[in-house]
Amino acid sequence: MTDSEAPGKAPGSEAPPKAPDSSRRSERSRRAIYAAALDLVSENGYARTTVEGIASRAGVGKQTIYRWWPVNSKPAVLMEAFLDLAEQANEALGGDAGSEIPDTGDLAADLKLVLRATVDELNDPAFDRPTRALAAEGVVDPALGAEFTARLLEPQLQQYVRRIEAAQAAGDVDPAVDPRIALELLVGPLHHRWLHRTLPLTHAYADTLVDYALRGLGTRP
Amino acid sequence: MTDSEAPGKAPGSEAPPKAPDSSRRSERSRRAIYAAALDLVSENGYARTTVEGIASRAGVGKQTIYRWWPVNSKPAVLMEAFLDLAEQANEALGGDAGSEIPDTGDLAADLKLVLRATVDELNDPAFDRPTRALAAEGVVDPALGAEFTARLLEPQLQQYVRRIEAAQAAGDVDPAVDPRIALELLVGPLHHRWLHRTLPLTHAYADTLVDYALRGLGTRP
Structure with a gap:
């Protein structure tokens, strides 16, 4: 060549x-x-x-x-490799690079689909190993961490924001809820288990997170 | 000496x-x-x-x-230094090493108190810097990550389990909820913001997490 x-x-x-x-x-x-x-x-x-x-x-x-x-050759080529990895993972889910969280009108089902797919991704060594190494470096290197978050993580989080906003428009989510915080009740626990290796990441766990986040932990009045 | x-x-x-x-x-x-x-x-x-x-x-x-x-001199002395740091942080909150989450009968208030204190801790460089470095190493070193989780993290999480169980006994939390998963809706988002540096960790954020987790995101029937 x-x-x-x-x-x-x-x-x-x-x-x-x-x-x-x-x-x-x-x-x-x-x-x-x-x-x-x-x-x-x-x-x-x-x-x-x-x-x-x-x-x-x-x-x-x-x-x-x-x-x-x-x-900045090293960070530039690595960030692009990670963006490509995320794109491939997205395509493997049947979507494309900019694909949105599906909106079938059933918010719980749509979120479970996406969180289960995220569980599969985090359990896949081809995704887990490099992403874990990148996340670890971002934890201690503020500049890299900020770029990782801005280019890789936040665009994914914004997909949740848009799906939750659609659910608010449809009357399924309290309009007073801040979607950018709400999504963290779903994504935060998954990352916590993944990064800190506390307990297994399973589809049942993903489903439970969605159920708890949507219905709340409290007893109904 | x-x-x-x-x-x-x-x-x-x-x-x-x-x-x-x-x-x-x-x-x-x-x-x-x-x-x-x-x-x-x-x-x-x-x-x-x-x-x-x-x-x-x-x-x-x-x-x-x-x-x-x-x-294992190096990991042994480091783990002990971190256990001592956690103990000091606990004492600074007015508790002692094995202190529990307070139970005033108001679950939301008790959880907000603890989550606000955790926010202060994560924003304190004396705690943040070494803990971040330990967490980063645990992310890529499975053996160290497992020990970090077993000796430092999980004992703290079990305090949430016991407080949520007490709330179930008091009729404030759905008895069908798994407390070990429920606590992750509170702790997971905090760690996600902290480790990935997405958005600021504030008391208002801690309060919102508690409100969303307890009441749920959905509209009331």
């Missing part, structure tokens, strides 16, 4: 379309770089992963990485 | 009581070791903190640490 070709979705892809052969080679290199980056983060942690290591594992020259991700 | 004196609460303290002077010296060394351990974990992370570094910062011989914590 030639190092100067920009990958399909990387920064700089505003360049005119390449001939099919060179595009395929670039796409293959881009995928190899993402896979190598996620592997190395899983194996060695975020801090010890280097551009040189990623290039070597991916079988590309390190100048390819520096050329495609010229600014 | 002589290296052979065991500190007041360290393993090996079954030895006969020492003369007051040597006990005071031991206690002073023990506190210096805890403080040094937490400082170094805050500054350098858990993985890069060493017994030698702790001893040097505390102004004691490293043999003191190896003698007082002979098995």
Whole structure:
């Protein structure tokens, strides 16, 4: 391959379309770089992963990485690898990158579907290992943590906001409830179990969270 | 000081009581070791903190640490430093080491009191910095994560379990609710904001979590 070709979705892809052969080679290199980056983060942690290591594992020259991700190369290529991982996870659920939480009119059923899928994702080593390493680094590195939250986490949380707003419009959720806080009663417990390894993440657990959050813990008057 | 004196609460303290002077010296060394351990974990992370570094910062011989914590010295001394930190935080709240969540008969008020105190703790750099470093290491190191959870986190969570059980006995919480899951609707969101740095941790947020968890998000029938 030639190092100067920009990958399909990387920064700089505003360049005119390449001939099919060179595009395929670039796409293959881009995928190899993402896979190598996620592997190395899983194996060695975020801090010890280097551009040189990623290039070597991916079988590309390190100048390819520096050329495609010229600014803050290491965090830039890693963030893109994680965004791609999230996109793949989303596609595996039958959605696409920007897919919304389904709205069948049954809020509990829709939330259970999404939380069960999140449980499956967090239990899948291909997702768990690199994401756990990224989260751990974000916990102690404020700048990385802020970027992780802004680019990966918050866009997912906003899907919950929109679904809860729709439920408010439909009369299923108290209009006085703040959707941005409400979603944390669902997502917060899942992350707590995942990050702190307290108890198993199961579909039954996901269902129970939805039931408790929607109905509340108190006895009915 | 002589290296052979065991500190007041360290393993090996079954030895006969020492003369007051040597006990005071031991206690002073023990506190210096805890403080040094937490400082170094805050500054350098858990993985890069060493017994030698702790001893040097505390102004004691490293043999003191190896003698007082002979098995798995580094994780042992660090875990004890964190247990001591949690105990101090508890005492600062006016409780003691094994103190329970208050039971005034008003579940919402009692939970808000505890969650507000947790917010203050997570916003206090003396608690936040080392605890964040420990949590980050637990996220990627399953053995350490399991010990962190078993010795530090789960005992705190069990205080919520007991308070919720009391509320069930008093008729304030649905008896069908599983208290061990219910508490996660309170604690999970707090940790999510803390670890992922999404939005500020405030008393108003703590209060809202309690209100949403107890009353539920749904509209009343």
